[in-house]
Amino acid sequence: MAVESKSNQKSRKSFAQFRELNVLVAFLLLFVFFYSQSPQVFLKPANLAVIMRFIACFGMLSIGEVLIIITGGIDLSVGSLTALTGVLVATLMLKGFAGIPPIGMIPAIIIVLCIGTLFGLWHGFFVTKMRIPPFIITLGTWLIAKGLAALITRGYPIVYPSESPFLVLGQGSFLGIPISFIILVIFASIVSIILNRMRLGYRIYAVGGNAEASRLSGVNVDRVKFFCYATSGFMAATTGILLASRLGQGTPTVGSAYELWAIAGAVIGGTSLLGGEGTILGAILGAAIVGTMQNGMVLLNVSSYLQDVVLGAVLVIAVVYDTLRRLRK
Amino acid sequence: MKRPIFILFALLTIASVILTACAPAAPASPEATEAPVEVTEAPSTGGVEISKIIVIGKSVHPYWSNVELGVKAAGKALGLSEDQVIFFVPPKEDVNAQIQTMETYIAQGATGIAIAPSDPNALEPVMKKAAEAGIFVTTLDTPPVEGSVSKVYIGTDNYSAGMMAGETLKGLLPNGGVVGIGRGSDTALNALQRTDGFLKAIEGSGITTLEPLNDKEDSATALQLANSAISANPDMAGAFGVYAYNGPAWATAIKEAGKVGIIKLVSFDATTDIINGIKECVIQATIAQREYDMGYKSVELIYKMATEGVEKAMADMGVKDGVIDTGVDVITAATLKDYEAAAKAKNIPLDWNTEGWDPSACK
Numbered sequence: 001m002a003v004e005s006k007s008n009q010k011s012r013k014s015f016a017q018f019r020e021l022n023v024l025v026a027f028l029l030l031f032v033f034f035y036s037q038s039p040q041v042f043l044k045p046a047n048l049a050v051i052m053r054f055i056a057c058f059g060m061l062s063i064g065e066v067l068i069i070i071t072g073g074i075d076l077s078v079g080s081l082t083a084l085t086g087v088l089v090a091t092l093m094l095k096g097f098a099g100i101p102p103i104g105m106i107p108a109i110i111i112v113l114c115i116g117t118l119f120g121l122w123h124g125f126f127v128t129k130m131r132i133p134p135f136i137i138t139l140g141t142w143l144i145a146k147g148l149a150a151l152i153t154r155g156y157p158i159v160y161p162s163e164s165p166f167l168v169l170g171q172g173s174f175l176g177i178p179i180s181f182i183i184l185v186i187f188a189s190i191v192s193i194i195l196n197r198m199r200l201g202y203r204i205y206a207v208g209g210n211a212e213a214s215r216l217s218g219v220n221v222d223r224v225k226f227f228c229y230a231t232s233g234f235m236a237a238t239t240g241i242l243l244a245s246r247l248g249q250g251t252p253t254v255g256s257a258y259e260l261w262a263i264a265g266a267v268i269g270g271t272s273l274l275g276g277e278g279t280i281l282g283a284i285l286g287a288a289i290v291g292t293m294q295n296g297m298v299l300l301n302v303s304s305y306l307q308d309v310v311l312g313a314v315l316v317i318a319v320v321y322d323t324l325r326r327l328r329k
Numbered sequence: 330m331k332r333p334i335f336i337l338f339a340l341l342t343i344a345s346v347i348l349t350a351c352a353p354a355a356p357a358s359p360e361a362t363e364a365p366v367e368v369t370e371a372p373s374t375g376g377v378e379i380s381k382i383i384v385i386g387k388s389v390h391p392y393w394s395n396v397e398l399g400v401k402a403a404g405k406a407l408g409l410s411e412d413q414v415i416f417f418v419p420p421k422e423d424v425n426a427q428i429q430t431m432e433t434y435i436a437q438g439a440t441g442i443a444i445a446p447s448d449p450n451a452l453e454p455v456m457k458k459a460a461e462a463g464i465f466v467t468t469l470d471t472p473p474v475e476g477s478v479s480k481v482y483i484g485t486d487n488y489s490a491g492m493m494a495g496e497t498l499k500g501l502l503p504n505g506g507v508v509g510i511g512r513g514s515d516t517a518l519n520a521l522q523r524t525d526g527f528l529k530a531i532e533g534s535g536i537t538t539l540e541p542l543n544d545k546e547d548s549a550t551a552l553q554l555a556n557s558a559i560s561a562n563p564d565m566a567g568a569f570g571v572y573a574y575n576g577p578a579w580a581t582a583i584k585e586a587g588k589v590g591i592i593k594l595v596s597f598d599a600t601t602d603i604i605n606g607i608k609e610c611v612i613q614a615t616i617a618q619r620e621y622d623m624g625y626k627s628v629e630l631i632y633k634m635a636t637e638g639v640e641k642a643m644a645d646m647g648v649k650d651g652v653i654d655t656g657v658d659v660i661t662a663a664t665l666k667d668y669e670a671a672a673k674a675k676n677i678p679l680d681w682n683t684e685g686w687d688p689s690a691c692k
Contacts, residue, residue: 038561041560041561041563044560046556046560046585046586047557047560047561049556050553050556050557050560053553053556054553057549146420146421147420150389150420150421151389154389154391154394155388155389155390155391155392155393155394156391156394156600156601156680157548157574157600157601157602159601159602159605159680162605162609171581171585243549246549246552247548247549247552247577247578247581248577248581248602249548249577249602251548251574252389253546253547253548253574254547254548254549255547255549256545256546256547257545257547294553294554294557295553295557298542298554298557298558298561299557299560299561301539301540301561302540303540304515304540304541304542304543305515305543307543
C-alpha cells in the first residue's frame with residue numbers, strides 16, 4: 001500500500017488529467033498509424049464498430065478493476081464471472097433452472113446482475129471482515145465460476161434462436177454505434193462522476209492512498225471496499241450478459257484471461273497497482289489501445305504468433321514509461 | 330485470539346467450496362470421482378477377466394459427451410457392467426489431471442486404458458508405466474508420440490480431415506479468392522494439422538489465405554477477429570473455422586457484414602449452432618468427426634485384446650499401421666437430413682431437428 005497520502009485533492013486531479021493526456025496521445029498515434037497503413041478500411045464504420053465492441057467488453061471489466069486496484073486490491077474473478085453470468089442468463093431465459101421454467105429477458109437480466117453483485121459482496125466480505133488477501137479470495141471465485149459454468153452447460157453452448165430480442169443488446173447498434181458501447185459510456189460516466197465529484201470517490205482514493213489514515217479520519221473503509229468489489233461483480237455480470245447476446249449463446253468458452261486484459265487496460269491507462277491512483281477514462285483508453293492494436297494487426301495481416309509479442313511489449317513499455325515519469329517527479 | 334480461528338474457518342470454507350465446485354465439474358464420470366478403493370473382484374466374461382476399461386478424454390465439451398455415449402454403448406453391447414467401463418474428463422484440458430487419473434487406475438489394476446493425451450509427450454511416461462503393469466494402452470482423438478507404447482490410435486486423422494475441408498472449399502470457390510482461417514491455437518497439434526491439411530488441399534487452386542487468426546480458444550475473441558478480418562478484406566471469398574466455435578463465429582460475422590452466400594464458409598464439427606448455420610445457408614459445409622465411434626471402438630478394441638489376444642483384436646478391428654481411422658462426415662444442406670437419420674440410429678441425442686426445414690432453400 002502506498003505510504004504517501006494524497007491529502008491534497010486538487011493536486012491529485014490535475015495529476016490524473018495529465019496522465020490521461022499521455023494515454024490519449026498514445027492512442028491517437030496508434031490510430032493515425034493504422035489509418036495510414038490501411039486508409040480505405042480502418043475508418044470504415046463497420047471496422048470502428050468492431051473496435052468499439054472490443055472496448056465495450058474489456059472497458060466494462062476495467063471499470064470494476066480500476067476501483068478495486070485504487071483501493072489496493074485486485075479482482076481475478078471477472079473473466080470467469082463473465083462466462084458464468086453469460087451461461088446463467090441463457091439458462092434462465094431458455095432452459096429454466098432447477099425445475100423453474102424459463103423466465104423473460106428483463107427478470108433474467110436483473111437476476112444475473114444481482115448474482116454478479118453478490119459475488120462482489122462476497123469478495124468484499126472476505127477482504128474486509130476476514131482479512132483474506134483479495135488475490136486469494138478472487139482466485140477462488142475464478143475457479144468456482146469457471147467450474148460452475150462448465151457444470152451448468154456440460155460444455156454445450158446454450159444457443160438463442162436467431163430472432164430473440166435479447167440479441168439486440170450485443171449485436172444491435174444505434175446510429176452506427178454498438179449498443180454495448182453506449183452502455184459502457186453510460187456506466188463509465190456514472191462511475192467517473194462518483195470518483196471525481198462525490199464524497200465516496202474521494203474516500204476510495206483515500207483508502208487506497210493510506211487505509212489506516214482514512215480509518216482514523218472517520219472513513220468507513222470496509223464500506224468503501226464493499227462498494228468497489230460489488231461494482232466489479234456487477235460489471236462482470238454486465239459483460240457476461242452482453243457477450244452472451246453478442247455470441248447468441250451462453251457458453252463456458254469465453255472469459256479466459258479477460259481479468260488479465262482488464263488489469264492490463266487499467267495499467268496502460270495509468271492505474272497504479274500500488275493503489276491510490278487511477279481513473280476510469282484512463283482505463284478505457286487503455287482498453288482502446290489494446291483493442292485498436294488487436295484490430296489493426298489483423299488488418300495488416302500480422303501473424304498471430306507475433307501479435308502476442310507486440311501486445312506484451314506495449315504493456316511493458318507503458319509500465320516502464322509510467323514508472324520513469326513517476327521517478328522524475 | 331479470535332482472529333486466527335476466523336481465518337482458519339474462512340480458509341476451510343473456501344477450500345470446501347472450491348472442492349465442491351470442482352468435483353462435479355467433471356460431471357461425465359461420477360464413477361471416477363468416487364475413487365473406488367476396493368479391489369474389484371473381476372467378474373469373468375467368457376472365461377477372461379475384465380476388471381475395468383478406462384477411457385480418458387480431454388475436457389468438458391459436447392464432443393467428449395458424444396465420446397462418452399459411444400463408450401457407454403460399447404460397454405452395454407459387450408455385456409460389461411457400469412463400473413467396468415469408466416469415462417473420465419477433466420473440466421478443462423489438464424495434463425496433470427490426466428496423469429493422476431491414469432496413475433489411480435494403474436494402481437487399481439485396470440484391464441486397459443484408452444487416453445486422448447492433451448500433451449502426448451507429457452503422458453508418454455505414465456502410459457509406459459501402465460503398459461509395463463500389463464495394462465493395454467491405446468490412444469484416441471490425439472495420436473501419441475512416435476514409438477509410443479500405445480499400440481493403436483483411434484481417431485480422425487486431422488491432416489486428412491483438414492484436406493477434406495480444403496477440398497470442399499475449393500469446390501465452393503472454383504474461381505479462387507481470399508480465404509480467412511480462424512483457429513483456437515497456434516501450437517496445438519490438431520489445429521496445426523487441420524490447417525496444414527487445408528493449405529495442402531488448396532495448393533495451386535487460386536485460393537490465397539490470410540494469416541490464421543488465433544483466438545486462444547475464446548469464442549468472443551474468435552468473433553472479434555472474424556469481424557476484423559472481414560472488414561479488412563472486402564474481397565474475402567471464403568472462410569475456414571478450424572475449431573468447433575470458429576464456424577459459428579465466422580457465421581455471425583458474415584451475417585453482420587451482409588455477405589451470406591458471398592463468403593463461402595466451411596467449419597469443423599456438428600454442434601447445434603453449426604447446424605443452425607447450415608440451415609440458415611451461412612455455413613456451406615462442415616466436417617464432422619465421428620467421436621462417438623472413437624469412444625465405442627476404444628472400448629471394443631481393449632475388450633477384444635483382453636479376450637481374444639492383441640494380434641487377433643487388431644486384425645479384427647482393421648488396424649492399419651497402428652491406426653483405426655474413424656473418418657469424417659461432410660455435412661452440407663443437401664446431406665443434413667441423412668446425417669440426422671444416422672445419428673438417430675445410433676441413439677445420439679440431438680439438440681436440433683430438421684422439421685419444417687427445406688434444404689433447397691440454400692441453393
